[in-house]
Amino acid sequence: MPRAPFPLQLTCLAAALLSSLIAPFASAQSSNANIQNTATLHAGTLSIPSNTVTLLRRGVCMPDVTPDGSAETPSRHLNFQAPGTLTIPYTLTQRGTAGGSIDLTASLLTPADGVTVSVLDGAGNPLGSAALNRLSSVTLASGESRQLLLGVSASRPVNGTLLVNLAASCEGGSDTQNVTALDAQASLNLLLSHTVAPIQVTAGDAPTFTVSLPNPATGILNAEIRIQLPPGTVYQEGSVVIAGGTGTARVEGGVLIVTAAVPAGQTLTVSYRAVILASAQATLSSVARASGTVTLGGQTNTLTSNEATATLTVTAGVFDRRATLIGQVYLDSNGDGRYGPGDTALPGVRVLLSNGWQALTDDMGRYTFRNLNPGAWLVSLDRGQAPFQAEPGMGTRNVDVFSLTRADFALIRPQATLSLPTRSSSVQAGPVQVGRKVQALPGGGTQVTLTLTAATPVADVLLIESLPGDETREFRFSSLVGARSVTYLLDGPAATTDPQVSWRMP
Numbered sequence: 001m002p003r004a005p006f007p008l009q010l011t012c013l014a015a016a017l018l019s020s021l022i023a024p025f026a027s028a029q030s031s032n033a034n035i036q037n038t039a040t041l042h043a044g045t046l047s048i049p050s051n052t053v054t055l056l057r058r059g060v061c062m063p064d065v066t067p068d069g070s071a072e073t074p075s076r077h078l079n080f081q082a083p084g085t086l087t088i089p090y091t092l093t094q095r096g097t098a099g100g101s102i103d104l105t106a107s108l109l110t111p112a113d114g115v116t117v118s119v120l121d122g123a124g125n126p127l128g129s130a131a132l133n134r135l136s137s138v139t140l141a142s143g144e145s146r147q148l149l150l151g152v153s154a155s156r157p158v159n160g161t162l163l164v165n166l167a168a169s170c171e172g173g174s175d176t177q178n179v180t181a182l183d184a185q186a187s188l189n190l191l192l193s194h195t196v197a198p199i200q201v202t203a204g205d206a207p208t209f210t211v212s213l214p215n216p217a218t219g220i221l222n223a224e225i226r227i228q229l230p231p232g233t234v235y236q237e238g239s240v241v242i243a244g245g246t247g248t249a250r251v252e253g254g255v256l257i258v259t260a261a262v263p264a265g266q267t268l269t270v271s272y273r274a275v276i277l278a279s280a281q282a283t284l285s286s287v288a289r290a291s292g293t294v295t296l297g298g299q300t301n302t303l304t305s306n307e308a309t310a311t312l313t314v315t316a317g318v319f320d321r322r323a324t325l326i327g328q329v330y331l332d333s334n335g336d337g338r339y340g341p342g343d344t345a346l347p348g349v350r351v352l353l354s355n356g357w358q359a360l361t362d363d364m365g366r367y368t369f370r371n372l373n374p375g376a377w378l379v380s381l382d383r384g385q386a387p388f389q390a391e392p393g394m395g396t397r398n399v400d401v402f403s404l405t406r407a408d409f410a411l412i413r414p415q416a417t418l419s420l421p422t423r424s425s426s427v428q429a430g431p432v433q434v435g436r437k438v439q440a441l442p443g444g445g446t447q448v449t450l451t452l453t454a455a456t457p458v459a460d461v462l463l464i465e466s467l468p469g470d471e472t473r474e475f476r477f478s479s480l481v482g483a484r485s486v487t488y489l490l491d492g493p494a495a496t497t498d499p500q501v502s503w504r505m506p
């Protein structure tokens with residue numbers, strides 16, 4: 001009796017043959033694709049289908065670093081002053097059909113004492129920037145490129161050729177030879193570094209600052225480091241620790257001075273602590289500089305360093321005492337020193353602090369200064385905008401500012417009446433229009449409001465306003481688009497002439 005037909009199962013060899021037959025079709029698919037295939041066996045009139053074979057095509061990660069170069073034929077030769085730092089640009093491109101994470105490795109093929117290399121993020125950063133982030137890997141999509149920098153730092157003098165390399169690898173591919181040659185020349189420069197930890201503090205904390213100074217010479221370096229402590233901090237007595245040399249420390253005013261003898265081949269390290277006061281600003285920077293002398297071959301050489309800055313951020317904490325100053329500027333109709341019915345608020349008046357900070361009063365004559373250090377502040381008004389006498393004790397004065405403090409300006413209302421009526425005018429100068437409104441204040445005085453409107457962006461706008469007595473007042477704007485208003489006050493009538501305006505296209 002004949003046997004019944006049975007389904008044909010493809011063997012691994014048959015599946016491999018099918019895979020080779022459909023490869024042209026698979027290459028047109030996405031980086032990760034499932035492709036299903038079925039074969040049919042024909043024998044005369046007999047036709048037997050096979051089982052379905054599923055093929056998975058996986059994308060390939062292929063990093064490409066440029067420029068290329070090997071140890072025998074480097075891609076380029078660059079000059080390098082040691083001690084010193086150098087950044088070398090490279091471009092990394094994903095040439096594969098699939099994106100993924102790419103591991104990055106920086107290496108020094110010719111090891112030298114005091115020389116280190118690292119991969120830095122070059123995207124959006126100028127060469128030589130001090131704020132570059134270190135990278136160990138990046139993720140790129142197919143066809144995407146990334147700018148990288150190979151950072152080289154030497155803390156000691158080096159002579160000769162240094163070979164540095166940037167390698168990239170991922171699952172599926174790698175690019176391991178991208179060598180650059182550095183022609184290193186020894187110099188007697190001092191390379192100073194300055195760090196602080198932690199970098200975020202609150203009032204009452206005492207972060208640790210660290211200054212490092214390698215000796216680049218073959219003889220003893222007699223060094224002096226001067227550290228300018230930032231305002232709002234005080235040196236913590238006895239906190240200096242000196243390593244890598246013998247020396248002493250002293251404080252003169254707000255400057256910490258360290259003198260030390262540093263043996264050849266050693267790095268002088270100085271750590272110190274500074275207490276953050278309640279009066280500290282939000283950002284603090286401690287700046288260090290170094291100088292020194294070294295005797296070589298009977299000749300004394302004088303060396304200087306770079307400026308090294310350590311920066312930290314001060315956040316509000318339980319000891320934070322920064323204050324806010326508020327107030328109101330108005331014409332006091334009854335002389336009681338309090339704003340009430342019948343009094344006139346003065347908008348657009350400039351309020352000044354002794355440190356140069358300024359604020360303009362709003363429509364209700366109110367002003368605000370925030371984040372002030374507690375203590376005495378001299379507060380005054382711009383006399384050109386508020387030319388009125390003040391009630392006793394309600395004008396320019398020292399105000400003891402603490403927490404939330406109020407300081408009003410009660411100005412004496414002029415007794416003369418204004419004979420001129422309210423007058424409005426307009427001046428057109430190309431795309432710039434100036435509207436001028438003159439308004440009599442109750443009881444005397446004049447308020448002038450100038451409104452500038454630019455139909456298109458303009459630059460270097462100069463507005464000249466005539467005043468009584470052949471005087472003028474100037475208002476300047478570096479750029480203008482849309483509308484902007486300025487207001488000033490006079491204790492008498494305003495001039496009747498229209499303002500003059502000039503500008504230029506940006």
